Amino acid sequence: MIRIGQGFDVHRFQEGRPLILGGVRIPHSHGLIGHSDADVLLHAITDAVLGALGKGDIGTYFPDTDPAFKDADSAELLKAVWEMARSAGYKLGNADATIVAQRPKMLPHIPAMRERIAELLEADVGRVNIKATTTERLGFTGREEGIASLAVVCLVKEG
Numbered sequence: 001m002i003r004i005g006q007g008f009d010v011h012r013f014q015e016g017r018p019l020i021l022g023g024v025r026i027p028h029s030h031g032l033i034g035h036s037d038a039d040v041l042l043h044a045i046t047d048a049v050l051g052a053l054g055k056g057d058i059g060t061y062f063p064d065t066d067p068a069f070k071d072a073d074s075a076e077l078l079k080a081v082w083e084m085a086r087s088a089g090y091k092l093g094n095a096d097a098t099i100v101a102q103r104p105k106m107l108p109h110i111p112a113m114r115e116r117i118a119e120l121l122e123a124d125v126g127r128v129n130i131k132a133t134t135t136e137r138l139g140f141t142g143r144e145e146g147i148a149s150l151a152v153v154c155l156v157k158e159g
């Protein structure tokens with residue numbers, strides 16, 4: 001059995017916040033704000049896993065009104081969702097994601113993000129691909145107001 005899910009998320013920049021993407025701290029003047037640590041890449045991947053499972057979205061399980069998830073480590077949220085996939089008998093086929101950001105340059109940080117995401121999804125790093133693009137200074141990402149991420153996840157189960 002093969003199941004596919006997609007995810008999309010956006011978070012706003014604020015000066016002086018830590019920037020955490022794909023579970024990796026990235027040096028930058030601004031970080032993202034949210035109820036959690038605002039890891040927009042892990043949120044998109046979490047939603048893609050839930051989409052593949054047909055189990056709703058990240059806010060269904062971790063509401064942004066619940067103080068329990070204030071400043072939550074998004075890696076822990078993805079781990080909990082991955083446990084749902086694993087207990088249903090799925091393994092990662094592959095994950096592919098795009099970070100939409102004018103700055104900072106993501107390329108130097110992508111190997112570390114791939115390693116961390118592969119670890120969270122209990123898969124070889126070759127099954128995880130992360131890309132980055134600017135929007136050529138157009139729109140909210142181009143104005144550096146925030147970062148968007150998109151993700152697709154394919155889950156596979158024997159039989």
Ligand SMILES: Nc1ccn([C@@H]2O[C@H](COP(=O)(O)O)[C@@H](O)[C@H]2O)c(=O)n1
Pocket residue numbers: 100101102103104105106107108131132133134135136
């Ligand atoms: N924040 C970003 C954005 C892009 N990259 C890398 O640059 C390449 C060219 O980006 P364009 O938006 O001009 O197509 C892109 O393919 C990425 O490799 C990046 O590292 N960080």
Ligand SMILES: C[C@@]1(CO)OP(=O)(O)OP(=O)(O)OC[C@H]1O
Pocket residue numbers: 009010033034035036037038039043058059062063064065069070071072
């Ligand atoms: C992760 C959660 C929960 O802390 O909060 P945020 O960091 O605001 O992220 P978002 O992608 O807006 O929605 C999911 C939330 O429920």
